[in-house]
Structures are given as structure tokens and as C-alpha cells.
Amino acid sequence: MDKLGKAGETVKVVPGYFRNHLMPKLLAVRNIDKFAHLISEQCKIYQPKDIEEVKEVTKTEEDQMKEHQSAANRLDSARLNLRRFIIEGKGNEFRHLVTKEEILGEVARQLQVHIEPENLQLPTPLSSLGEYEVPLRLPKSVPRPQGKVQWTLSIKIRKLYRDLGHLNDYDIEHMYLSSFYVMSLRK
Numbered sequence: 001m002d003k004l005g006k007a008g009e010t011v012k013v014v015p016g017y018f019r020n021h022l023m024p025k026l027l028a029v030r031n032i033d034k035f036a037h038l039i040s041e042q043c044k045i046y047q048p049k050d051i052e053e054v055k056e057v058t059k060t061e062e063d064q065m066k067e068h069q070s071a072a073n074r075l076d077s078a079r080l081n082l083r084r085f086i087i088e089g090k091g092n093e094f095r096h097l098v099t100k101e102e103i104l105g106e107v108a109r110q111l112q113v114h115i116e117p118e119n120l121q122l123p124t125p126l127s128s129l130g131e132y133e134v135p136l137r138l139p140k141s142v143p144r145p146q147g148k149v150q151w152t153l154s155i156k157i158r159k160l161y162r163d164l165g166h167l168n169d170y171d172i173e174h175m176y177l178s179s180f181y182v183m184s185l186r187k
Contacts (some may be wrong), residue, residue, distance in 0.1 A: 006041055006070060007043065007133045008040065008042075008043035010031055010036075013028075019125070021071045023104055029037060042144075052097045065141060065142070068139060068141075068142045069142055072136075072138055072142050072151060073111075073145075074105070074111055074113055075111065075115075075136065075151065075153055076145065076148070076152065078110075078111050078123060078154070078155075079155070079156055079174065080106055080107060080110060080111070080153060080155045080156070081110070081156050081158065081159070082098060082099070082102075082104070082106060082155065082156070082157045083157070083158050083159070083160040084096070084129070084157055084158075084159065084160060085159075085160050086129065086159055086160075091128075092129060093128060094128070096135060097125035097126065097127050098125055098126040098127075098138040098155075098157060099123070100120055100122045101117070103120060103122065103134070103153075103155065104120060107153070111168055115136070117142075118137065119136055119137045119138060120134060120136060120137075120153070121134065121135040121136065121137060122134055126155070126157060128138040128157075129149070129157050129159055130155075130157060131154065131155070132154075132155045132156075132157070133152040133153070133154055134152060134155055134157075135150055135152055135153075136150070136152060136153055136154045137150070137151075138151050149171075
């Protein structure tokens with residue numbers, strides 16, 4: 001019992017608590033020799049078995065290397081697609097620049113790969129439409145594909161097509177566009 005004792009222990013309680021609560025619910029018996037002997041025998045028979053320790057399986061270095069290699073190959077072979085509104089009359093300039101944090105979020109969402117911010121080399125945010133090769137810093141233990149000098153992430157930024165005349169400028173500027181939202185706008 002919580003706060004009172006464990007099965008098989010002898011504890012002292014107030015007579016009214018024993019008589020009105022413990023004894024009617026068969027939670028305790030009087031401490032006399034015949035009951036004490038029965039309780040000790042029951043404890044031997046029904047003693048809880050040793051609790052098995054659950055060991056957490058840690059990844060071996062080989063498993064981690066395979067995981068890193070798989071993620072690196074996925075990053076190298078895939079292309080990240082982003083869509084942006086552009087400022088009218090200013091060519092290909094965006095209303096909001098593409099930042100490192102946004103790229104990391106899209107990599108996690110589109111490619112299901114988690115990259116640490118220090119592994120992505122993006123000195124300045126991307127500010128115009130086009131295709132980019134952003135260098136990645138991966139552990140030297142991850143072998144590069146043949147003919148590659150360094151790991152890169154391919155990013156393609158496209159213009160968001162669709163007349164959004166029903167939205168005002170404030171809504172457009174403050175809306176976060178994911179590819180899911182963009183796909184739902186297309187006919």
C-alpha cells in the first residue's frame with residue numbers, strides 16, 4: 001500500500017483505521033503468530049520476480065554510418081522545390097528571402113532528413129528565382145560519390161503562379177507557403 005508499507009511488512013496503525021478500512025478490504029490482518037507464519041509463507045511463494053532490466057539498444061557506429069550515408073545520398077540525389085511570390089515590377093526579387101532556417105525546415109519536410117544548421121553553408125539568404133547548389137558540410141567519414149568534390153543540396157526556386165486577387169497585400173506578405181498549400185491552389 002502506498003505510504004503504509006509493502007506486502008509482508010509489519011506496520012503499526014490506529015485500531016479504527018485497521019477495523020474500518022484495512023480489514024474489511026482484506027488489505028491487512030492482525031499481527032498474531034498464526035497469521036504472521038501464513039503471511040511469511042505467502043511472501044515466499046508469491047514473491048515478485050526480479051524485474052528485468054530493459055536495456056536501450058544504442059546504435060553502433062556502423063549503423064550510424066549507414067544512416068549518415070543514406071541521408072547524404074538522399075540529399076545529393078534529390079532537389080528541393082520552393083515557390084515564392086515575386087515583387088511586381090522588380091524582376092525576380094522575392095517579397096521574403098529564402099533563409100537557412102526555412103531551407104532546413106523544407107529539407108526535413110520534403111526529404112525527411114534532419115540537417116543541423118551548421119551543416120548547411122548559406123552565407124546570405126537566397127533572393128531570386130532559379131536553381132542553386134548549396135554546399136553541405138557532412139562528416140568526413142561519409143564517403144562522397146565518385147566524381148564529387150563536395151556534398152551539395154540542389155534547390156530550385158520557382159515563381160508562384162495563380163491570381164490571388166481575393167487576398168490583400170498583408171495576407172500575401174504574411175502567409176507561409178508550403179508546397180502543400182501551393183498544390184492546393186493549383187487547378
